[in-house]
Amino acid sequence: MYRKRVSPWVPIILLSGMYAVLIINLFIMQVLNGEKYLTISENNYVRIVNINPMRGNIYDRKYRPIAINRSSDNLYFRLSELKDKGNLANFISASFDIDSLAVREIIRKNRFRRYYDIPLKKGLDRSTLVKIAEHLNEYPSLRLISEYTRSYEYPNHFTGHVGPVSEQEFEALKEEGYTLNSNIGKNGLEKQYEQMLRGKNGYRLVQVDATGKDLEFLKHNLYKPARKGVDLILTLDxxxxxxxxxxxxxxxxxxxxxxxxxxxxxxxxxxxxxxxPNIFSGEISQGLWNEMLNDPAKPMxxxxxxxxxxxxxxxxxxxxxxxxxxxxxxxxxxxxxxxxxxxxxxxxxxxxxxxxxxxxxxxxxxxxxxxxxxxxxxxxxxxxxxxxxxxxxxxxxxxxxxxxxxxxxxxxxxxxxxxxxxxxxxxxxxxxxxxxxxxxxxxxxxxxxxxxxxxxxxxxxxxxxxxxxxxxxxxxxxxxxxxxxxxxxxxxxxxxxxxxxxxxxxxxxxxxxxxxxxxxxxxxxxxxxxxxxxxxxxxxxxxxxxxxxxxxxxxxxxxxxxxxxxxxxxxxxxxxxxxxxxxxxxxxxxxxxxxxxxxxx
Amino acid sequence: MNNYRKRNEYDRVLLFLLLVLMVFGVLMIYSASTTKIGESIEHNNFYIRQIIFVIISLISLFILLKLPYMLIEIMIIPLFVLILLTLVVVLFLPAIKGSHRWISLGILGFQPSELAKLLTIMLVAKLLDEQHLSHIQMLLRTAAAAVLPVLLIFIEPDLGTAMTLVMSILVVLAFSDLPFYYLVILVSPLLSIVFSVNAYVFSLWILLLGLYFFRQKVHLLIAGLVGILNASLYFLTPFVWNSLKSYQQNRILTFINPLHDPFGSGYQIIQAKIAIGSGGWFGKGFLLGSQKNLQFLPEHHTDFIFSVIGEELGFFGCLIFISIYILFLYRIVLNVGKLKRRFMFYTSVGIIANLSIMMFVNIGMNMGLVPATGIPLPFIAYGGTSLLFNTLALGVILKFASERSVFE
CATH class of the missing domain: 3.40.710.10 (DD-peptidase/beta-lactamase superfamily)
Incomplete structure (x- = not known):
């Protein structure tokens, strides 16, 4: 019925051991190395940068392109470097056909994503590109990024098109490595063979300081390149x-x-x-969209x-x-x-x-x-x-x-x-x-x-x-x-x-x-x-x-x-x-x- | 001498410390569920729900203390069977966040593994109290009682909870009347697997094991069998390891060293370390943790709540917090030290071991000392089931302490 005696020192030793390990480690981290960690946390932010993979091409039976990726210049902005909201909104609305209120709305919607590049305008033509580039110094939050966009060789009804992941799709797919900046096949073959075409995301763990410069802090190899999607060959001629x-x-x-x-x-x-399908590569205007929807010949x-x-x-x-x-x-x-x-x-x-x-x-x-x-x-x-x-x-x-x-x-x-x-x-x-x-x-x-x-x-x-x-x-x-x-x-x-x-x-x-x-x-x-x-x-x-x-x-x-x-x-x-x-x-x-x-x- | 034995008072200091921890937990969850950048503030309602959980837990504790003692002891086996069934049922429910841990009750979720843990410890304690059994019988029955709940929790999958349960039971065995070498035999295969990486280390380990058995005068047959089993593990381990798929190997490597996968769990640990380290001497202030506010910290109201504490309250805050926690645990030990009856003592040892292991592993995980395995910080982290059953476990110990004279 009664147990054997246990020395009262046993629990004391065990608990003090735990206490010592935790406190000593905390002391090392917070007091001895506190400055170092504080620098990282205040000026530099360690984060995962997602590298979108290049989408696979679609070829015909003789290996001629049907859908490929062409380079395009896109405009992004980053909230952490935004000084004057109104100024930026005015500049953007003056440069493109975007209402300055719409720009403010984009800023408001992304107010908690301070260290991400948020897309403003895709597929800039050459003259706008030059104009924006001239003013880039005045608006440090803006950045021009050269990326690939999908391009289709001829009009057709089978390739479908790609577009940015929507909020709903993102909720369902974020586990699979999609981000709000990734593209996804919306219909046609692009949707059917999404898994193959998409490739695999790459990652980079970077430490970014206030100027957006990468700093080398962690000694591990923290880079995983993106893997290009698979190229499809169709039976089509x-x-x-x-x-x-x-x-x-x-x-x-x-x-x-x-x-x-x-x-x-x-x-x-x-x-x-x-x-x-190329009309979806840039931003499709509401007017064109309505025109397509209401056309009695139903081109879609x-x-x-x-x-x-x-x-x-x-x-x-x-x-x-x-x-x-x-x-x-x-x-x-x-x-x-x-x-x-x-x-x-x-x-x-x-x-x-x-x-x-x-x-x-x-x-x-x-x-x-x-x-x-x-x-x-x-x-x-x-x-x-x-x-x-x-x-x-x-x-x-x-x-x-x-x-x-x-x-x-x-x-x-x-x-x-x-x-x-x-x-x-x-x-x-x-x-x-x-x-x-x-x-x-x-x-x-x-x-x-x-x-x-x-x-x-x-x-x-x-x-x-x-x-x-x-x-x-x-x-x-x-x-x-x-x-x-x-x-x-x-x-x-x-x-x-x-x-x-x-x-x-x-x-x-x-x-x-x-x-x-x-x-x-x-x-x-x-x-x-x-x-x-x-x-x-x-x-x-x-x-x-x-x-x-x-x-x-x-x-x-x-x-x-x-x-x-x-x-x-x-x-x-x-x-x-x-x-x-x-x-x-x-x-x-x-x-x-x-x-x-x-x-x- | 008065023959009349009355109940002892409940330990008021312990109850007070419990309340302190709970209130502190609610405050930190409030901070963790607040995102403050410049002028904009966003709240999640986690802290409100946690306040409700605290109230429910305290009411349940009060009811438990009012129940007749024998009822608790009688209910162990029926409840154990019931919870095993629930653990089976939960496997067939749709997965939430990739695992089958929760039974959804409207807006609330219930995790049967938390109750299973408590009941398994109590059942093991009961079995170890059966004096008419031989040591071997006791050990076998304990193993039989523990294997089902552990396995069911393991395949949910909830590796963290399954491991804390196994470790708590091992601690109970260490404090039981069973000879200590039983424990050594139980743990030896695991150590053999770890040591099989190097032939010299492994030989040394087997040699030490043999010496220990010799000193303890372990029966030659048993010692021989254990020796053969362990030696065969040396050859089996590399074979099993190589037959694993590379993603399975990676998962194990990542468990041992999170930095092996810097984009998965390693990322969380790096962020938690930066948050804690950047707290410095005095912290960044309540609600003002920048890592937390920028949402670099994942799961910061549950498994990584300690990183919010570290970032916002700094070394001094943590020192006070951990000291209170250790005092709280020691205060439980003092209550348990007076218990003479085996069943009561073993149950209490299991519960203390469970709480201490969870506290140590969770904080250690936040500081990158221990592999990351979703284990919550008892009484602090957000979560209703965990809070309720940890409080009830404490209630069981309080009940024992108050009833102990009745049985002596």
Missing amino acids: NDLQTYIRSIFPENKNGAVIVMDVRTGGILAYVSMPEFD LDRVANGTYPPGSIFKPITAALGLESGVINVKTKLAFCDGGFQIGNRYFKCWQETGHGRLALSDALKLSCDTYFYDLSLRLDLDAMKAFTKANYLTLKTGIDLPVERAGFFPDEAWYRDNYGKYTGIIGPKANLSIGQGELLITALEFCCFYSALANDGLWLQPHFLEGYIDKERVKVSDYEARSLSISPETVTFLQNALDRTVNEQHGTGSGARITGTTVCGKTGSAENHMGELTHAWFAGYAQWEEPEIAFVVFVENAGHGGTIAAPLAGKIVDFYQKLRSGDPEQYLKLLPVMGESNE
Whole structure:
């Protein structure tokens, strides 16, 4: 029950030992070395200086720049050296188009960050630079720092842009080494591959005295250099991209996508009207921003992956395949006589050709794009089966392209019609419309490009992507992209390939505008009626083969007319240019490119 | 002789010193949560919350002293089981600042590890009081009782608290009836790992260990087993070290020497040292610490509050503060010295050891003497759970001191 005795000296010795160690050390630090520490703390401040890493570049497949870093002169100020607030505010507002109250607000917001460089104005032009430099002596708090800013070679919708980390992003990301002065990818590939592009922060532990001079106090090696981000290599071809931009009909909106059938790599990605991500490199003015937001042509919309549109006849191969796969027709079945339309119930559905096509089998119906055939076929198909089949072939689904934002198309089902048009609405009419790619059906150009690419590839669907590889000391190829099979049998795929070939290369085929020498272009035209304007959307989707299929493409021009007259010839030109590219002789294709003006200056 | 044994008075001086420390803590947290540059002042509400914590702690202390003594002893095992469950639950809650230490109760957070520490010490003390057990049985039961809470706290991760708990239990063992060489056996593997850096040092250490066992007449079998275990550590340590990933090695190196990572914990220590050193003889004055005001000091209301004390009150201020603290600890020792019953004595030794270790490690860490491991300065640093259970631990000792005659 009772313990052994412990000498009362034991706790006294232990406690005095602790006491002595603490007090002696305090004496050494505060009294003997107090002066030294006081000097550091009063005149000099030890702090971590963050070194922002250089962002990785983005190159095309031939190692030509798409997004790189250019040096720019930026103006910062530091509160600790600020003498006269009003004076500085006046000077800044006189030199730039900034309100002096706004400058005061910046100062107030950063009043507790006295020893940090706070950005005032980025990307100074030469004359302002000279003017500021002349007055630098009068305003010791100002400092000019030469830094790198992101610059994009041409307007596009896939690179996205970078911008300073916002307050909210900073709260979430400060653990990962972001500071309020670092940049971060805001959208597009810049956002998608932020982790790779960004690199690693460097640090320097410096002691800075009142003049901002580094003093050597700590003997340890307190420098860790920043590591540059990884350079990305895209599957994109700058020449093809530039060529397509130059031949796209003026003042028209639309999209063109070209994809490598064998890999899923994207060769060209054009959305019109163009959008220049460089406007975000300086400070974007409120006026320009509003103008962009309110422009009816929506220049910021990426029409390849984020615009959904009625596809029109380029959808017909899906309806045809479902007819064959479900066994309601075979390749020889001839359906209703086309006299320029087809009666369903009390409504007459028109064929695009008012004179009619007569009685056709499936291959001819595709070649001539006869609507009547598909109206009749739709009567034998189930709506929900159509939806399921569409999705089973990866249409109206996100493709998983390596962009942060992608929209999926839309295929209505029975329940949707009942919810939106009432309980007793008929679905036979809507079904007929859907079978020819009209009605409520919406898709993206990207989804269709993947589908036609898979048709060319004997039914193998490949995940579309921009990233071919990256350079991390050496060139690394990225290959973990998905490959899936279409839900279409090989016989049906072969049948469709043949029909698409006939569409372009036989007499009277609707796609004959895409025909060129030296290669076989296969494809399908589409002219989709829509609520956006009088004229139909012009579509052409297909692929081109030499020894084997190499590229798939979708050409889409909003409210421009018929696919056969507007989109098909464009597709033909693009394939022809690609043919010159693949021959490998620059002489052949470079002269086709427009001369680039001062837009890059 | 009067057969009637009455309760002793509570130690008023000790209660007064406790109050002094608490009030001082609130003042320093007020300073730490104030940022003053020129005319502009910014306050955080940490000090208001700390005042509330102090009031809650004092009320809890009062309630504890009113409880019947036996209730405290009976409640140890059920509470211990409950707190183990809580320690498991807390691991599955979302992490706060990268660790699973807190159970969030609205605006307040509760750290179960603080209560676990107190209960583990009491349970160990109870086990060491079981007279019918052999020494080996006692040791094994102690180890069994301690391993779960220590492990659970360790994987939160809260390395600092886990280590103080282990050290406190070792101190209890040193003051217990167990032979001292048991302790040597327990600690020897750790020393072997440290000494395995050099073959000569390691040989010398094993030699001394053998001599000690010989002097103490340790059973030959036990001595042999311990010897083999320690010798094998000499070969195992480099092997384990080399199989660690480089970031794991860096983490250990940084723990031993913070300057190994000058941008992480090393940075905090450099700043704390500059703050304390720049205090000089008399300090920069209350609320006027420049390092603190410029927010160079991280966590200056919790783990690094001592650097604010050092910077603002200087050597004299620190001297008075540390003297009061040591007096306070000594005053507890005086209360404990009168205890005769094993359970009471061991519990109290554990609690004193825990408080002293935390105080020493925290201040040492601020001065760069000890590796940085988030350990708060008891009764001073901001934090409700730590304040509450440290106060209750003190209450347990006061209760023992007042009830001791009843049991003698």
